Amino acid sequence: MKLAGFLLMPAGWIIALAALVLLPSSASRTVFVLAGIGVELLGLFIVVRAHAISDRTQQR
Amino acid sequence: MNPSSGPVLSGSTAALCFCCILLMPCALGGLGLINAGLGRSRNVAHSLLSTICITASAALTYFFVGFAWQGYLGSQSHVWVVQGKLWSWIGSERFLLRGIDFDTSSYSLSVMFGMFAVGLAAVIPLGAAAERWRLSASCASTALFAGITYPLFAHWAWGGGWLAQVGTNYRLGRGFIDSGGAGSIHSVGGLTALGIAWILGPRHGKYQANGMPVAMPAHNAPFVLLGCILAWVGFLGLDCAGSVLFLGTEANRGTLVVINATLAAASAVLSGVCITRLRFGKADASLCANAWVAGLAASAGGCAVIRPAGAVVIGIVAGLLVMFSVEWLELRFKVDDPGGAISVHGLGGLWGVLGAGLFARSSPMANSQYQWLAQVVGIATLLGFVLPAAYGSNWLLNKVISQRVGLQAERQGLDLDELGTGAYPEFMIHNEEY
Numbered sequence A: 001m002k003l004a005g006f007l008l009m010p011a012g013w014i015i016a017l018a019a020l021v022l023l024p025s026s027a028s029r030t031v032f033v034l035a036g037i038g039v040e041l042l043g044l045f046i047v048v049r050a051h052a053i054s055d056r057t058q059q060r
Numbered sequence B: 001m002n003p004s005s006g007p008v009l010s011g012s013t014a015a016l017c018f019c020c021i022l023l024m025p026c027a028l029g030g031l032g033l034i035n036a037g038l039g040r041s042r043n044v045a046h047s048l049l050s051t052i053c054i055t056a057s058a059a060l061t062y063f064f065v066g067f068a069w070q071g072y073l074g075s076q077s078h079v080w081v082v083q084g085k086l087w088s089w090i091g092s093e094r095f096l097l098r099g100i101d102f103d104t105s106s107y108s109l110s111v112m113f114g115m116f117a118v119g120l121a122a123v124i125p126l127g128a129a130a131e132r133w134r135l136s137a138s139c140a141s142t143a144l145f146a147g148i149t150y151p152l153f154a155h156w157a158w159g160g161g162w163l164a165q166v167g168t169n170y171r172l173g174r175g176f177i178d179s180g181g182a183g184s185i186h187s188v189g190g191l192t193a194l195g196i197a198w199i200l201g202p203r204h205g206k207y208q209a210n211g212m213p214v215a216m217p218a219h220n221a222p223f224v225l226l227g228c229i230l231a232w233v234g235f236l237g238l239d240c241a242g243s244v245l246f247l248g249t250e251a252n253r254g255t256l257v258v259i260n261a262t263l264a265a266a267s268a269v270l271s272g273v274c275i276t277r278l279r280f281g282k283a284d285a286s287l288c289a290n291a292w293v294a295g296l297a298a299s300a301g302g303c304a305v306i307r308p309a310g311a312v313v314i315g316i317v318a319g320l321l322v323m324f325s326v327e328w329l330e331l332r333f334k335v336d337d338p339g340g341a342i343s344v345h346g347l348g349g350l351w352g353v354l355g356a357g358l359f360a361r362s363s364p365m366a367n368s369q370y371q372w373l374a375q376v377v378g379i380a381t382l383l384g385f386v387l388p389a390a391y392g393s394n395w396l397l398n399k400v401i402s403q404r405v406g407l408q409a410e411r412q413g414l415d416l417d418e419l420g421t422g423a424y425p426e427f428m429i430h431n432e433e434y
Helices: A002-022 A026-059 B011-037 B041-070 B108-131 B134-157 B162-170 B182-200 B221-247 B251-280 B285-299 B308-331 B343-359 B368-400 B409-410 B414-419
Strands: B077-084 B084-090
Touching: A002 B368, A026 B368, B011 B041, B011 B108, B011 B221, B011 B251, B011 B285, B011 B368, B041 B108, B041 B221, B041 B409, B041 B414, B077 B285, B084 B134, B084 B162, B108 B134, B108 B182, B108 B221, B108 B343, B134 B162, B134 B182, B134 B221, B134 B409, B182 B285, B182 B368, B221 B285, B221 B368, B251 B285, B251 B308, B285 B308, B285 B343, B285 B409, B308 B343, B343 B368, B409 B414
Parallel strands: none
Antiparallel strands: B077 B084
């Protein structure tokens, strides 16, 4: 889970960069950059959850 | 200012910029005092010595390779050509600061600025890793930070890199704005702090078997609050110097920079006082101190380009974010951050980067309405590159040398274990809480 989260973060970044380079119109560029941020936040959430669960397991 | 080269400074502007840079070590001292005061008394000397050693390690690494890879506006860099646009991704200056005249040019001043800035950013993770981070590991981790993560992002934002160029290349306002280091210093440091806190895990005794956190209160509130004042002075100097060097702000606009930074810190701390008073019945000194620094961190993004009213809004939101983020990290996400570095610098810095785009005064240039999108691309870079890079490099380092001290050392206190003597030798410590 942790690895998946850490892979999603750069994936979101690449989506944002690709939107800048490939999309000509400002509207579609905005949507895809925000989508990239969404993917990154999903990855961050997964990593945060994975760490919280593993720390809790170690406490026990 | 020509966006492809640094500003040409008059004698008085260079002198003012030099003096502002000289104030930056005050911020280092302030952060050191805050971290030491927020920790337990058994780790004070270790915390302050770590601050000095981390700064030293950062400065030396920056001298060896950091500045060469960071570069400055208009200096040499490695460039990719992507669909006809130039993407400068890493500086290619000479190692060991060779070939620099060390005069009062903006180029030379940027080297001096960078040496303090990298130390400041490198000290931020110490707040989150306090009381369990080996001195040797903190120096090694700092070398990775000052040699890889920091110079790359600083080049992109401050050294004429691709983030700074998104304005000219893709018509996103002026490109990524970061006048005082909300992204390059605070966010980079704060996200690295998150990565290190994950790798180290919580302090021994911080969480009970049922997952509830145990309070480990700050041992010295005067340290913390005096540290806030000292950090204020240092960050004012940093904001002014950064605005002149990286945004080409006129020296006489320094008053706006100082006023904005102060207003943001003031509104952040007062929002912190109100929230803690409403929730707990009394103002909480350590949380309010964190809110003050978060206001300074958040204002650093756009202090040279926003109006004072915008700075007040940025400060209020920064204060609120810190209040809830500290609690969420500790209670829900089990991240043990004794100094609040992740919330204050990481989240505060990210909000400052976004706030600079939302509240920047519109300029006559075309597409200034997309300034916020340039800032969002910067945030995407911080979350998508800096955080994984910081975590990955520290994860690898942890495989080579264990970054965390042993259980006995943690119980005994790092002052005795790693330094051989306590900071307060006249006091005997018996409980976990102190």
